[in-house]
Amino acid sequence: MAATAGTGAVPGAILGRIEGVAWRVPLPTRRLVVVLAVGVAGSLAGSGIVAAWVTSRHAGTIAEARASGLGVADAAADFHTRLATYDADAAAILVTDGVEDAELRAPFGDGAYEAARGRAGYDGDLARAAQVLAEVGLVAEEADEADLRTLTDRLVRYTGVVETARANAAQGNPVAAAYLDQARHIAQEDLMATAAHLRRSGEQRVARAANDVGGPIGAVAVASLVLALVVLLAASVLVAGRTRRLVHPALLAAAAMAGTALVLVAAGFWTQTRVLQAAATEDVEDFVTANETAFELTDLRITEIAAVVAGGDESDYSRFATGARRLSERIPDRPDRAELQRALCNYRIDVQRAVRGSETVAGCEPDEACDPDGTDGTDGTDDPEETDEACDPDESFRLANSVAVDHVQRTTTALRERIDAADAATVEPGMPLVLGLGGAVSGAGGILARGRRYR
């Protein structure tokens, strides 16, 4: 066989060594060429398909983490907070005032949430809770169906019972308080418990997604691409040995395409793994603990309402005091820990002042920024350092809650940014597929072109 130069002759010693290797394969040249062409095509096409499948799977996992993971958890937390706020407001207003001021009740309908922020329109929280429920239904998974059905059913029932309480309160019927109790029972036992379960489901999805994308399946795709490149190289060597010619342009093109796919996929997976593993170890935990704290704080509000507004007994206050102390102790080390603990202290002091007339709470100093009597500090009879703002458990809860909710939003944003970064590193699944299939065609074509003169 002549060492004619297609793309150039190779040094005789190397070619001789390669030729020796090639002739050890016990197949006629024509059959060997066909087998190698099929092998190269199969490995390159297969690795491209595998890489495309894995990148597609990762993209789906990240999208799921964003929507049915983070989205559901965030929505469930929002629902919980809105409902707890509304429930506390409804109880406070209906129990203490009997009939709420017309201004306090914003109309339901378009824009109710935006139009009804704050005390002047507490129904906005309920409108927002219902809106959140509708939104989460669009991104939730089938596994969430039972929770969403429970939330929908109970929210309708809850709203109906509150309206019955409201109607009775408007007529001065004492049974209003009993309806309100029933509504609050539905809120606590059904709605908030289910929202907590839904939130945990979302958090688990985020954690699973982070672990999944950073896991071994990405390495399988990279390994398959490496293997395909090795197969292409080995086939090129064998063909060169039998034909005494090297580097067909089609083989070079196949190698270039397979190499490009390998670099793209490996780089994307590396970035995703690095980002999501960081999220799994740091951000998800922060997100969960921030949500837990916010949940416990709103649960405290429910207990406080029972102890203060609804005129509960000593056990209600004890439950509040114990819960508040434990929550304060369990706040994890985070930038706003001192601020939240301080806000929680003020809340505990204000509640104790309302229940017992005492402002001594172990580990907490009374807040001098408010006026315990709720009188104007400018009359000369009060402490000049005090403002005319009353020491109101309602206000102190809102302050503490805003700190907790701010932290939830910060952790949510941090987690969302991680997921966005991972999403940005996602390789378009079509790319490794096209490169793999293109490489397969090119590689097989190059090998067959080298062996076409053999019969």
Added chain:
Amino acid sequence: MSPAVHPGAVRRGVAAAVLVTTWMAGCTRVDVPSSLPGRGEEGTSRRPSRGTADCDEPPVSLRPIGPPGPDVAPGTVMSDIRGEGRLRIGVTDDAIGFSGVDPTTGEVAGFGVDLARAVADALLGDPDAVELVTMTHNEQLDALGSGRVDLVAAPGAVPCPLPDDDVAFSTPYFTARRRMLVAADGPIASFADLATRTRAPGSVEQVIDRRVCAPGGVATVEGADGLPDPPPLVVGVPEVADCLVLLQQGQVDAVVADEVTLAGLAAQDPRLRVRGDALGSRPYALALPPGAPAWVRYVNAVLEDVRVSGAWADAYERWLADALGPSAGPPDPAYAD
């Protein structure tokens, strides 16, 4: 804002719980206060009637001395009240018709309040010279013992046996029968209709399960004589208003309680009616502070006047007749000198 816990509050609280339990339990003679189901007991029961013994004799109080008037002996509760110029009356605000908030005025008013105002009228010459102090049943003993109120005019029967030290009572001014509250257009018209029974529509036997709500717990109803056999399922709830909720939601068929309580519930829903014969009765009396016999005699003298002057009948007609129907009149007093 709740008051601080006083040293004697626990003891008074326990005494109040026993007293209220006895009131709500229909004056049973079961002498097991430590194990007697409390007012807050909830749950359901279908235990057969075990029979309870009511106090057959009306409770006795101190005999009045002379007609009531503004001339009172110094150093007595009456002189203290005259000195303050007002009578402090402990009331509940959830018993419409007896002592409930009138939605049109926002004031606590009713049959019991009118009788208490008669005391102010006799002592101070002005029925409006009163301070109405709203409180729960559990706070009443403490309020009397601490001197926060001069008398309590809340719906509640005289306990049996009478407690020794914590509270005194006037003569009974009302006999409250235990009846039932049902839907006006419903099938239940008497206690016999509450029997759980079976019927066979076609080939399938069907159990008609009657459910009765008992404010204060199942023990307040389940043992009462007069319930049908087989008895209905008794659902116990802590508060009277909870029974109204269950009845309005169709979760029970009837509420069994004192007719005064039922009248207060019926006033909140025009679709409900007080029906049924008496399932026992209990005397109501004004609760007075302990250790003030002259005050008890004075209040009894006022009640005597109220009975004979027609004021009692007027108050009944004004507040309770619509819900409860014609009255047999006030109960006769029984005195122990």
